[in-house]
Amino acid sequence: MKTICTFCSCVVKEGNSTEDPVSHGVCPDCYDRILRTFGFNVKKFLDELESPVLLVDADVRVLAANSLALDLVGKPVAAVRGTLCGDVLACINATRPKGCGQTDICPDCTFRESIKETYATGLPVNRRAAILVKKDDDILRNIPFKVSTRKDGNVVMLRLEPVQGD
Incomplete structure (x- = not known):
């Protein structure tokens, strides 16, 4: 399964599963950006x-x-x-x-x-x-x-x- 960042659409993790080919998550850069944006x-x-x-x-x-x-x-x-x-x-x-x-x-x-x-x-x-x-x-x-x-x-x-x- 390939994991794609929900925010920037970069590939977080490559995968090769055909069952559920794409999942969404948050890449480390976007996670940091989100935390900075909200002042935490x-x-x-x-x-x-x-x-x-x-x-x-x-x-x-x-x-x-x-x-x-x-x-x-x-x-x-x-x-x-x-x-x-x-x-x-x-x-x-x-x-x-x-x-x-x-x-x-x-x-x-x-x-x-x-x-x-x-x-x-x-x-x-x-x-x-x-x-x-x-x-x-x-x-x-x-x-x-x-x-x-x-x-x-x-x-x-x-x-x-x-x-x-x-």
């Missing part, structure tokens, strides 16, 4: 939150992130905007040939599933246990999180709560 400073709002937070669209692409989330992933906002969550979080599956959301394991991803569930139903997810598998220096690490989601308009807010070891 999303960065200031997100930075007031006490947990790492990512704002994501229906395709699980990051639209914005607070400073705590950027510190957690070690990347600047320009490197995360428009990028799939698995790539932002450096999930091991995002490094595989098919990439984030396309491996056999991805349908069981708690991060992705929580976002998709909230996007589809509008219902929040509260502190669901999740494990992020990362590869650092050829060593696989399982990093536990509690994830929470909330939908606001056409965006899902993903809160990442790192779980400290015993």
Whole structure:
């Protein structure tokens, strides 16, 4: 399925499904423009939150992130905007040939599933246990999180709560 920005008609995501060939969403540039037009400073709002937070669209692409989330992933906002969550979080599956959301394991991803569930139903997810598998220096690490989601308009807010070891 191809996703087209409702506002500027640019292609947000290419697709190849013949079932439902076109969907509509909002591209990151238009999302930023909308927020500026209405005088809402999303960065200031997100930075007031006490947990790492990512704002994501229906395709699980990051639209914005607070400073705590950027510190957690070690990347600047320009490197995360428009990028799939698995790539932002450096999930091991995002490094595989098919990439984030396309491996056999991805349908069981708690991060992705929580976002998709909230996007589809509008219902929040509260502190669901999740494990992020990362590869650092050829060593696989399982990093536990509690994830929470909330939908606001056409965006899902993903809160990442790192779980400290015993």
